[in-house]
Amino acid sequence: MGFQKKPELFDIQIEDTALQWNRTNNDWINSDNAVKEVGCIHTTQGYDLNYAGVIFGHEIKFDPARREIIVDVNRYFDKNGKTAIDDPAQLKQYILNIYQTILMRGIRGTFIYACDPALRAYLKQHIPTHRREEPTQTRNVVELKPFVNAVPLYSLDVAAGAFSAPQLAESVRLVEVPKDCPIDDTYFACRVIGESMNLIIPNGAICLFRKERGGTRNGKIVLVELTDQRDQESGYGYTVKEYRSMKTEDGDGFSHKTIWLKPRSSDRSIESIGLTAQDDAEFHVVGEFIRVLDRE
Structure with missing residues (x-):
């Protein structure tokens, strides 16, 4: 080398x-x-x-x-x-x-x-070999309990306002969460469409998210609601991207200048989305990506 x-x-x-x-x-x-x-x-x-x-x-x-x-x-x-x-x-x-x-x-x-x-x-001899879990032919039926072993699955094309309250709408189905992942009523699931995050999230995968809790977002993968534009792949008013912020210093300290929602994809033609932090009406961070649940 x-x-x-x-x-x-x-x-x-x-x-x-x-x-x-x-x-x-x-x-x-x-x-x-x-x-x-x-x-x-x-x-x-x-x-x-x-x-x-x-x-x-x-x-x-x-x-x-x-x-x-x-x-x-x-x-x-x-x-x-x-x-x-x-x-x-x-x-x-x-x-x-x-x-x-x-x-x-x-x-x-x-x-x-x-x-x-x-x-x-x-x-x-000292490091375990990574193996993907093979699907079994038979599976025990598990009773799904909201925020105990399951979370609501929202569809991003009709999700406007659905994330603001923990109660479940009748039209929302539940998806099972692995036992090794503790959850509460701040967790939910969405299906991520497109290739913009395919290095981390396969196209069509159901993913677990946690509602926005504040604090630093830089470098995290987040679900963002876009108020004046659409995701270039799915056409939805929501997008999943890596959050990056550029800060500038003025007399009052540090303030955000530009927010970049960056793809993590093998397709280099997919562009980042640039937003100005001065106008918070442009976007709303809904939640933080936790893990892939199902690669349907």
Whole structure:
């Protein structure tokens, strides 16, 4: 793995997957091409992500006979480490500290891949393999109880005003919530239509939300009611996007300048929605995305 100066070339080749290193050092996590690139320690340190993926490169291996992690200095290309550290033991510890740091970026989970087969086998002994739950042919019928094991499912094309009160309309059906997810009457579900969030939410998935509670929204995925425009994919007056705010400082302190509702999609043609915080009538944050419930 090494950095290629020509933009059309790839830096990382793992079997049939070809990837590039981060092309910017400035806020790479939120850059347009981050989903197609691999970030280094210098561009990911300090960020907290819902999920992270860490690649153990060819420079780090495992010796089964000695039961020891080893570092191949000839396959380590970070100039910041190589030029400053001459002692092999210190360089090894430096590299291990880097991996330890980036392994802590994922809040809900971290996916790991090791290029070295021996290291991969060693890690499998200590890290559980991710498996999708397979649907069973038979399923016990569960009595759905509002805000105990189920929440109301709202349709975003007719949801205007439905989120303001916890009581249930007769036309609203209930959807089951997993036992490991505690809920109360501030939770609800909606079906998210479109590809604008397909890196996190599949098209058509039923998702769990929690009603807006105030506080910081920056970086969160939120359900937003748009008062003077429509979502470009679904045509609804609601959209699900990542909330980003740009602040400006004046004599009275900090104030919002622009709100961006950003897609997290593999489709680069889907644009962000820009809103001005000075006119709160443009939008209303209804709730915060919690998890996908059903990928129907």
